[in-house]
Amino acid sequence: MSxxxxxxxxxxxxxxxxxxxAEAWTAARTVVLDHLGIVEEPQVKELAEPTQDWETLKEYWDFQYPVDTDVQCEHCGNATEDWAADEPRKFRLTSANLAGLVSFKCENCQSKIVKKHFKDEIKTECTPFQAEKKQNKEGRY
Structure with missing residues (x-):
């Protein structure tokens, strides 16, 4: 057809x-959902922090430096010495794995902070939050 x-x-x-x-669906989505009477529920549900993954990483910690708990956001200046001890939380743990990759979300500006733990150093990346995401991203093979 096309x-x-x-x-x-x-x-x-x-x-x-x-x-x-993806382009056609993005254009027709609201019309189709309205016609079929489908009401979308907001998908703002926050997932629980994967603290067990963090605990597993600490248990198997074999880096040449002590466990680090400090986190800081380059975009809004939010910072803490121990993200887990803050009340209320300044940063939410979003992922952690045994390879040493740990991600946080800044509760102030929603930026994503990624800490990459290497053998002898930590590299940190801070990505600003994007409210407008491309809804029609499509995988093509």
Whole structure:
């Protein structure tokens, strides 16, 4: 039909659905949802912090320096010496793994702080929050 719409048929030639490209879905989404009476619930549900993953990383810590708990945001200046001890939290742990990759979200400006623990050093990256994300990102093979 077009690069944006592929109609799907069963073995008897009956139309059973359509496959839309990300661009077509982004354009038609609200109309389709309204027509079908589908009401979306907000997806703002915060996941629990993966503290068990952090504890596992600490348990197997084999870096040449002590466990570090300090976090700071380059964008808004928010900082703490011990992110887990703060009440209320200045940073939320979003991920941690045995490879030494630990991520946080700044509660002040929503920036993402990533701490990469290497054998003899820690590299920190701070990425600003983007309120407007591209909704039609599409994987192409």
């Amino acid at each position: 690069d944006h719409i592929n109609e799907l048929y069963d073995k008897d030639g009956n139309l059973i659905g359509a496959l839309l490209s």
